[in-house]
Amino acid sequence: LTVPSRIATAFTMDPSIQKHFTVVDYVIFAVLLAASMGIGLYYALSGGRQRTTQEFLMADRSMRCLPVSLSLIASFQSAVAIIGVPAEIYTHGTQYWFIGCAYVLGLLIPAHVFIPVLYRLRLSSAYQYLELRFSKAVRICGTLTFIFQMVIYMGVCVYTPAFALNAVTGFELWGAVLATGLVCTVYTTMGGLKAVIWTDVFQTIVMFAGQLAVIVVGVHQTGGVSEVWRKVWEGNRISALDLNPDPTERHTFWTLAVGGVFLMLSLYGVNQAQVQRYLSARTEKEAVRSCYMVFPSLQLALALSCVMGLVMFARYCGEDPSDNIFLYIYPQMVIYFVMDMLQGLPGLPGLFVACLFSAALSTISSAFNSLATVTMEDLIKPHFPAMSEARATLLSKVLAMSYGLVCLAMAYLTHLMGDSVLQVALKIFGMVGGPILGLFCLGMFFPWANSVGAVTGLGTGLSVSFWIGIGSIISHSSGTKPLPPDCSSSFLSGNTTTVTQLSALSNVTLSFYSLSYMWYSAFNCFTVIVIGLIISFLTGPMKEQDVTPGTIYPLLGTLFGFLPARLKKKLCCVTPLGQTVFVIKVFHLEQHLHQPDKIFIAPFTISHKIITYVCKTNDILITLTCTLACW
Numbered sequence: 346l347t348v349p350s351r352i353a354t355a356f357t358m359d360p361s362i363q364k365h366f367t368v369v370d371y372v373i374f375a376v377l378l379a380a381s382m383g384i385g386l387y388y389a390l391s392g393g394r395q396r397t398t399q400e401f402l403m404a405d406r407s408m409r410c411l412p413v414s415l416s417l418i419a420s421f422q423s424a425v426a427i428i429g430v431p432a433e434i435y436t437h438g439t440q441y442w443f444i445g446c447a448y449v450l451g452l453l454i455p456a457h458v459f460i461p462v463l464y465r466l467r468l469s470s471a472y473q474y475l476e477l478r479f480s481k482a483v484r485i486c487g488t489l490t491f492i493f494q495m496v497i498y499m500g501v502c503v504y505t506p507a508f509a510l511n512a513v514t515g516f517e518l519w520g521a522v523l524a525t526g527l528v529c530t531v532y533t534t535m536g537g538l539k540a541v542i543w544t545d546v547f548q549t550i551v552m553f554a555g556q557l558a559v560i561v562v563g564v565h566q567t568g569g570v571s572e573v574w575r576k577v578w579e580g581n582r583i584s585a586l587d588l589n590p591d592p593t594e595r596h597t598f599w600t601l602a603v604g605g606v607f608l609m610l611s612l613y614g615v616n617q618a619q620v621q622r623y624l625s626a627r628t629e630k631e632a633v634r635s636c637y638m639v640f641p642s643l644q645l646a647l648a649l650s651c652v653m654g655l656v657m658f659a660r661y662c663g664e665d666p667s668d669n670i671f672l673y674i675y676p677q678m679v680i681y682f683v684m685d686m687l688q689g690l691p692g693l694p695g696l697f698v699a700c701l702f703s704a705a706l707s708t709i710s711s712a713f714n715s716l717a718t719v720t721m722e723d724l725i726k727p728h729f730p731a732m733s734e735a736r737a738t739l740l741s742k743v744l745a746m747s748y749g750l751v752c753l754a755m756a757y758l759t760h761l762m763g764d765s766v767l768q769v770a771l772k773i774f775g776m777v778g779g780p781i782l783g784l785f786c787l788g789m790f791f792p793w794a795n796s797v798g799a800v801t802g803l804g805t806g807l808s809v810s811f812w813i814g815i816g817s818i819i820s821h822s823s824g825t826k827p828l829p830p831d832c833s834s835s836f837l838s839g840n841t842t843t844v845t846q847l848s849a850l851s852n853v854t855l856s857f858y859s860l861s862y863m864w865y866s867a868f869n870c871f872t873v874i875v876i877g878l879i880i881s882f883l884t885g886p887m888k889e890q891d892v893t894p895g896t897i898y899p900l901l902g903t904l905f906g907f908l909p910a911r912l913k914k915k916l917c918c919v920t921p922l923g924q925t926v927f928v929i930k931v932f933h934l935e936q937h938l939h940q941p942d943k944i945f946i947a948p949f950t951i952s953h954k955i956i957t958y959v960c961k962t963n964d965i966l967i968t969l970t971c972t973l974a975c976w
């Protein structure tokens with residue numbers, strides 16, 4: 346897709362907008378960066394002063410639910426959503442809003458399935474789970490896949506706001522990229538997870554404030570709420586529930602509300618950035634509660650960006666300030682409209698810029714910290730079990746900083762990729778996050794799955810996902826034509842549904858390339874599970890007694906609760922999720938036992954960091970007492 350140069354110049358050269366980006370606005374942007382640095386500095390100098398990995402990476406497992414929940418929504422709500430969602434609503438109507446339906450199951454399942462399993466295992470990294478359940482190899486494959494996903498995503502996140510702003514206002518492009526990347530690296534490296542979570546809280550509030558300001562000004566300029574409503578209604582932007590079952594249709598109720606659940610699970614269920622926040626909560630209850638509290642905030646974030654798209658449409662329909670034929674393809678459009686609306690209102694353009702960069706900062710800081718955590722816990726620590734705490738913390742800081750620099754390099758590599766940035770981000774989540782979700786589901790819900798099955802499943806899932814994902818980018822087939830931007834023409838939406846349904850029926854050979862990207866997570870998750878199970882059964886399924894207790898969620902047992910007990914046991918082989926199952930690593934045991942690989946403890950007593958427990962390894966039962974160094 347080539348950008349028509351006259352559009353690019355129309356955006357860049359508009360002097361009326363550049364002129365109104367004043368010193369006040371630059372100052373507000375600088376204040377945002379300074380405040381974030383301040384929070385980083387505070388956590389570098391207070392509490393335990395970031396001298397242990399427990400504090401630096403896990404926030405001492407002491408967080409309460411409110412900051413955790415605001416931080417959870419900040420992780421995957423970046424400038425991509427702030428710019429991309431209004432552009433989507435402006436061009437295609439409100440269909441995308443139905444993704445809000447996916448938030449129900451997309452948060453209930455993490456709260457009641459993933460959090461209990463992961464929290465009770467007392468992990469530091471989500472991928473530790475994969476080793477407990479399968480093997481070291483699976484853990485490393487999972488970790489590398491996650492690193493790949495976050496590194497690409499990070500590039501898109503930091504580049505998008507800088508690029509869009511630069512195109513419209515002449516805001517220094519690489520200056521903005523460098524400022525966000527470096528500031529974020531510094532406060533993440535200084536203040537650890539506590540700083541990341543508390544800056545997220547502050548930045549989320551700035552993000553909401555900026556969007557709200559644009560909406561209020563936009564509604565005012567359009568002539569009130571009823572006028573906005575009349576224009577978007579006449580412009581046919583209020584979409585009816587689209588129940589078209591065609592899986593190649595980009596956004597329908599099914600792709601958004603059902604496919605979206607899997608997207609949400611891959612982000613809120615198993616993504617390290619989020620799991621780390623759950624694990625940093627002081628109790629399991631607090632973690633579950635924070636997940637519940639994400640629901641209203643995420644609905645608010647979605648509503649704000651959808652309403653912003655509608656207000657923009659009402660304000661500009663039929664009178665776009667520049668050539669409107671190509672305008673609706675580009676994310677710069679949103680910035681252009683916002684800057685046009687806010688000009689002459691000192692400080693507000695700056696607030697919106699702060700909103701964009703808050704969204705970006707809170708996402709990349711989560712990425713840096715989670716990447717440092719997995720690199721440390723999954724790739725480095727297992728090879729150096731005797732590493733001192735001071736050295737491990739220093740190394741974690743170096744890692745957080747290195748990923749900051751990687752992020753800048755990725756921003757260089759991210760060029761505007763034809764499609765909208767929102768689609769690019771959601772495609773990355775589906776293509777790489779989907780197979781990871783599949784790997785966790787395979788482990789948690791299917792006790793028969795073995796390590797060979799898991800690795801093969803993940804490999805196949807990633808290959809298929811890249812085949813479809815890259816195929817769709819090359820053939821450019823996933824996408825529908827936007828509605829015409831002209832608000833005066835009205836459409837009869839009743840007729841269009843029957844037409845598309847007919848074409849779906851006649852299209853017998855369904856092209857894989859045109860699968861809606863909203864199905865990527867679900868499809869790739871299922872590929873991994875199906876291939877994983879087939880290979881596991883071929884190579885000898887896992888036996889119940891070999892599975893580490895506490896790593897299985899009795900999903901099948903719950904789903905088939907109506908079956909007679911004997912049959913159920915055979916089908917599901919469930920180890921109930923116990924409150925008292927812990928997995929520990931005790932180094933002094935190596936003198937007594939040859940393979941202390943999977944040691945687990947059954948009924949135990951704990952008093953003052955000394956635990957007495959019954960330990961079972963290689964079918965030998967021993968009673969032991971030990972002192973816990975860190976808990």
Ligand SMILES: CC(C)(CO)[C@@H](O)C(=O)NCCC(=O)O
Nearest residue numbers: 421422423424425426427770771
């Ligand atoms: C992750 C969802 C879908 C949750 O609503 C949303 O935040 C979104 O569309 N995010 C796009 C990616 C981004 O903002 O970076």
Ligand code: NA
Nearest residue numbers: 419422704708
């Ligand atoms: Na964010």
